[in-house]
Amino acid sequence: MQSTTYLFGAIALAISLGACNQNSTTTPESNATGGGISSSEAAPETPESPPTLQFTALEWDASPVSLELQDQVGQTFEFSCPPGDASQTIWGTGVYTSDSSICTAAVHAGLFSAEIGGNLTLEILAGQDLYTGSQQNEVTSSDYGAWDGSFRFPEASGNAATTPNIQWDSTPGSFGIAENVGDRYSFNCPANGELGASVWGTDTYTNDSAICVAAVHAGKIDPTTGGLITIEIAPGQNSYTGGDRNGVVTADYGSWGGSFIFVDE
Numbered sequence: 119m120q121s122t123t124y125l126f127g128a129i130a131l132a133i134s135l136g137a138c139n140q141n142s143t144t145t146p147e148s149n150a151t152g153g154g155i156s157s158s159e160a161a162p163e164t165p166e167s168p169p170t171l172q173f174t175a176l177e178w179d180a181s182p183v184s185l186e187l188q189d190q191v192g193q194t195f196e197f198s199c200p201p202g203d204a205s206q207t208i209w210g211t212g213v214y215t216s217d218s219s220i221c222t223a224a225v226h227a228g229l230f231s232a233e234i235g236g237n238l239t240l241e242i243l244a245g246q247d248l249y250t251g252s253q254q255n256e257v258t259s260s261d262y263g264a265w266d267g268s269f270r271f272p273e274a275s276g277n278a279a280t281t282p283n284i285q286w287d288s289t290p291g292s293f294g295i296a297e298n299v300g301d302r303y304s305f306n307c308p309a310n311g312e313l314g315a316s317v318w319g320t321d322t323y324t325n326d327s328a329i330c331v332a333a334v335h336a337g338k339i340d341p342t343t344g345g346l347i348t349i350e351i352a353p354g355q356n357s358y359t360g361g362d363r364n365g366v367v368t369a370d371y372g373s374w375g376g377s378f379i380f381v382d383e
Contacts, residue, residue: 216267
């Protein structure tokens with residue numbers, strides 16, 4: 119009986135040891151490094167999508183005045199013009215009065231056609247002493263005198279496809295740029311120009327000289343064909359010397375507060 123007791127005891131001990139070994143076996147999943155994220159670790163944040171640029175839709179008769187933007191000089195605004203009719207009144211070329219139709223002015227500036235519409239960036243400017251009208255892109259703008267607010271389209275500046283046609287007697291003062299020393303502006307002088315407007319100086323011209331006539335004098339364009347020209351606003355000079363060039367006679371003048379020259383782009 120004693121040997122039988124020992125036998126059953128040995129069997130029980132073996133079974134007990136086997137169960138302990140089985141319970142303590144390490145599985146690959148539990149022993150793997152980085153096998154999961156602990157509950158105390160935060161999941162990485164999903165990057166935010168970049169914001170979508172929204173353009174505010176306009177009615178075709180909307181102007182900075184009607185939108186109450188005329189006093190926010192130097193600020194830019196994004197707008198969208200739907201397909202429409204560019205028959206609203208506008209004043210100016212390149213720089214427009216603040217009561218001009220924004221969408222019609224954009225067509226005049228060559229940003230898009232009225233039939234298609236499009237997006238634009240508008241910059242609010244201070245008032246000017248004079249606004250010169252012109253006909254371009256099947257839209258006619260009107261002349262106007264002093265007005266207390268203006269706007270322009272920055273993306274139209276320096277673009278040959280949208281460079282405004284100007285009149286042959288237009289001066290830097292016509293566009294309110296006569297004092298912007300160092301700035302450059304491109305214009306298109308239409309064909310078959312008249313050379314009767316006054317010009318003072320040679321190569322450096324007074325800022326009240328006719329731009330297109332001075333361009334002929336400087337040899338930049340021919341009055342029959344017209345053409346694209348770029349001016350740079352320059353400081354005033356103590357004196358200006360006139361001369362006879364290319365069929366244009368310019369006059370002498372003394373001290374004057376502002377000038378312009380022609381540059382090649």
